[in-house]
Amino acid sequence: MTSRIEKVDVIVCSPSRNFVTIKVTTSDGLVGWGDATLNGRELAVASYLQDHVAPLLIGLDPDRIEDIWQFLYRGVYWRRGPVTMAAIGGVDLALWDVKGKSVNRPVYQLLGGAVREKILTYTHTVGWDIPALKDALDVNLARGFKALRVQSGVPGLDSVYGVTQGVGGYEPATRGAYPKLEMWDSGKYLRHVPKVIEAAREHVGPDIELLHDAHHRLTPIQAAQLGKSLEPFGLFWLEDVTPGENQEALKLIREHSTIPLAIGEVFNTIWDFKDLIINQQLDYVRCSVMHAGGISHARRIFDLAALYGIKFGPHGPSDISPITMSASLHVDLSTPNLGIQEFMGYDPLVSEVFHSSYTLKDGYLHPGDNPGLGVEFDEKAAAKFPYAPAYLPYARSLDGTVTDW
Ligand code: KDG
Ligand code: MG
Numbered sequence: 001m002t003s004r005i006e007k008v009d010v011i012v013c014s015p016s017r018n019f020v021t022i023k024v025t026t027s028d029g030l031v032g033w034g035d036a037t038l039n040g041r042e043l044a045v046a047s048y049l050q051d052h053v054a055p056l057l058i059g060l061d062p063d064r065i066e067d068i069w070q071f072l073y074r075g076v077y078w079r080r081g082p083v084t085m086a087a088i089g090g091v092d093l094a095l096w097d098v099k100g101k102s103v104n105r106p107v108y109q110l111l112g113g114a115v116r117e118k119i120l121t122y123t124h125t126v127g128w129d130i131p132a133l134k135d136a137l138d139v140n141l142a143r144g145f146k147a148l149r150v151q152s153g154v155p156g157l158d159s160v161y162g163v164t165q166g167v168g169g170y171e172p173a174t175r176g177a178y179p180k181l182e183m184w185d186s187g188k189y190l191r192h193v194p195k196v197i198e199a200a201r202e203h204v205g206p207d208i209e210l211l212h213d214a215h216h217r218l219t220p221i222q223a224a225q226l227g228k229s230l231e232p233f234g235l236f237w238l239e240d241v242t243p244g245e246n247q248e249a250l251k252l253i254r255e256h257s258t259i260p261l262a263i264g265e266v267f268n269t270i271w272d273f274k275d276l277i278i279n280q281q282l283d284y285v286r287c288s289v290m291h292a293g294g295i296s297h298a299r300r301i302f303d304l305a306a307l308y309g310i311k312f313g314p315h316g317p318s319d320i321s322p323i324t325m326s327a328s329l330h331v332d333l334s335t336p337n338l339g340i341q342e343f344m345g346y347d348p349l350v351s352e353v354f355h356s357s358y359t360l361k362d363g364y365l366h367p368g369d370n371p372g373l374g375v376e377f378d379e380k381a382a383a384k385f386p387y388a389p390a391y392l393p394y395a396r397s398l399d400g401t402v403t404d405w
Helices: 042-057 065-073 082-103 130-142 186-204 220-233 249-256 270-278 295-306 322-334 379-383
Strands: 005-013 019-026 031-035 119-127 147-152 181-184 209-213 237-239 261-263 354-356 359-361 364-366 375-377 394-397
Touching (some): 005 042, 019 042, 031 082, 065 082, 065 295, 082 322, 119 130, 186 209, 249 261, 322 354, 322 375
Parallel strands (some): 209 237, 237 261
Antiparallel strands (some): 019 031, 359 364
16 A cells, blocks of 8 residues: 655754754654754744645655655745755655665665765864964864865954854854854955965875865955965865856856866755856855755756766755755765765764764765665654754944845
């Protein structure tokens, strides 16, 4: 007898930071877990799922993942956007988890099986100044990482994206009912960052991959200047140099620099990437597997990119839950044009709630061989950590104008 979706629950919890989790229970007793976290807009996605999606799923056949995806995307007049696509992506992940469990196989086996043994991974390396950055590089090298994202403070600015001044790890969102203000100045950043990357390259030698994220801050010509100035240091990629809305900007940057460009953590669909891919204006597709509609849709984006020799490097910050992290790893292991996987890591409290089978060894991740996605969500533990309002900061330039964070 065909299995049916019997129940859909949406759970928002906050073990150090907020996560939105979907639980799909089927008539044959299987439970699939999905992640639909959207940093700073968690309750919007939770309501979209709870109020508008869950009632539609009851009674459907969980095996029909693609049909359900089409129904939730094309079957709704108001489509695309981060809230909708995180919700669809979360359902997609839960259904892949169910399918894997129903045949007792890890999801990567259902995607065609492994095309590599392990997944090259980069993590964040943060130092407020260059000596602190060198110490942080040493720590991550000792952990076995072969690829490191490098971010540092900028003289004259009190806070900078991706870096913390004090002790404790960097976390982009801060708890509280109002977003924190950060002041920004692109000139100061542009004058300082080449010194940082040069020092990092000198410190790690030629064989460690270095990456840098400009986090949507620059104008097209500033981005071109940055690309040119960082070229001697052999970056693996330069990420999000300009805001994602103006895709033409990347053409101008290309005219001035051969630095590899990564963009797209805020993109949600293949339509957001289509022109950049077919015009070969990027080198790495950067969407998160969940924010881009789940395994079913993200894989289509990666396949389109493959036609043009473009690779993908899934978004993996602390603000996607270990369920998305694991889903990314199943795709990474089974899709030929992987470039690299981001792994920011999690606060220890997160593993009290999410029990994951993936492993990290010598700078490489592997999803493990548990059936489904390999992450089980502990509802009892989650209940100890209720939702706490938290927001990403926003930025103003030194004259007080709101600018891109
Ligand atoms: O929620 C925002 C974060 O996901 C983002 O700031 C992280 O840019 C990021 C990255 O590359 O991991
Ligand atoms: Mg980024």
